[in-house]
Amino acid sequence: MSVGNQSGDPVRWPGLGRVVHDRRRAARLTLAALAAKTELSQSFLSQLENGRTNSSLRSLQRIADALDTTAIELLAAADTAPESVLVRAGEGRLDQDDPGQDGSVRSLVHGRRDLRALEFTGGTERGAREFTHQNDELIYVISGTITLAANGTEVTLSTGDSYYCAAGVRHRWWAHADDTTTLLLAVADGLTVRRAPHRPPRT
Numbered sequence: 001m002s003v004g005n006q007s008g009d010p011v012r013w014p015g016l017g018r019v020v021h022d023r024r025r026a027a028r029l030t031l032a033a034l035a036a037k038t039e040l041s042q043s044f045l046s047q048l049e050n051g052r053t054n055s056s057l058r059s060l061q062r063i064a065d066a067l068d069t070t071a072i073e074l075l076a077a078a079d080t081a082p083e084s085v086l087v088r089a090g091e092g093r094l095d096q097d098d099p100g101q102d103g104s105v106r107s108l109v110h111g112r113r114d115l116r117a118l119e120f121t122g123g124t125e126r127g128a129r130e131f132t133h134q135n136d137e138l139i140y141v142i143s144g145t146i147t148l149a150a151n152g153t154e155v156t157l158s159t160g161d162s163y164y165c166a167a168g169v170r171h172r173w174w175a176h177a178d179d180t181t182t183l184l185l186a187v188a189d190g191l192t193v194r195r196a197p198h199r200p201p202r203t
Contacts, residue, residue, distance in 0.1 A: 016078040021049040023067045023074070037066035057094050057105050061129075070189055072116060075107060082111025103175060116186045122178040130170040137186030139163045139173065144180025148173040 024034050031049075035042040040059055047053035055063075060071040067074075075094070076082070092107040103122025109115060119142075130149075139148065140162040148155050148163055150171035157163055165171055175182065 015080065016055065016074065017049045017051040019074055019078045020045075020063060020067075023069065024049075027067055029066070034063070034066055038062040055094075056102060058102060058127075060094070072107070072118070073112075073189070076112045079111045084110045103178065103180075112188070114188055116184075116188045118184045120175070120180075120182040120184065122180060123175045123182075124178065124180075126174045127172065130172045132168055132170050133165075133186060134167055134189055135187040136167050137165050137184060139165060140183045140185070142181040142183055144182075145176040146173050146180060146182055147176070 024031070029037070031042050031045050034040075035045055038045070038059075040062060044053060044059075045063075048055050057071055060074060064071045064074055087108055087110060092110075094105050094107075102125055103120060106119045106121075108117035108119055116137075139146075139157070141157045141159055143159050145156060145158045148157060148171060150163075150165060150169050155163065173182075
């Protein structure tokens with residue numbers, strides 16, 4: 001990701017700092033206020049907005065929460081090729097603070113699309129943060145093993161397993177090894193999925 005040089009993808013995300021800056025100004029937040037909301041340093045946020053430092057997904061999630069949006073939406077807004085239908089191997093990766101525990105995430109679509117597709121590698125940290133989404137999502141293990149916690153229940157998923165997470169379900173998951181690869185597919189937040197009206201069964 002181009003807010004730094006870790007990922008080897010120096011051109012895809014050059015506008016991320018500008019997007020964060022514009023969203024912060026639109027929310028009428030000072031850097032100091034955003035720093036307080038995110039528990040990130042004001043110096044880090046200033047350097048991020050000016051394109052002089054990296055941002056992990058974890059930090060970007062904190063920023064997105066404070067700006068009442070999502071990390072994926074911020075990345076989509078910063079995408080330099082929003083109309084492209086092709087994402088090459090290795091493109092769009094956002095490295096984490098600690099690759100051993102946080103792993104990395106790669107967006108498999110360009111720009112604001114109706115379908116969200118993310119490829120996670122690693123991510124063994126058992127963070128306490130839970131996620132909820134307004135649309136259903138599918139979590140598929142490409143290789144390795146993960147543990148998924150949802151509705152107070154933990155389930156282990158291995159290569160080839162999938163989990164259908166319904167809208168509104170609080171959930172979190174973590175990988176068992178650094179080379180685990182997990183795919184997440186969902187309709188983008190902000191879109192309404194049309195559902196057929198419920199009809200009682202015929203008798």
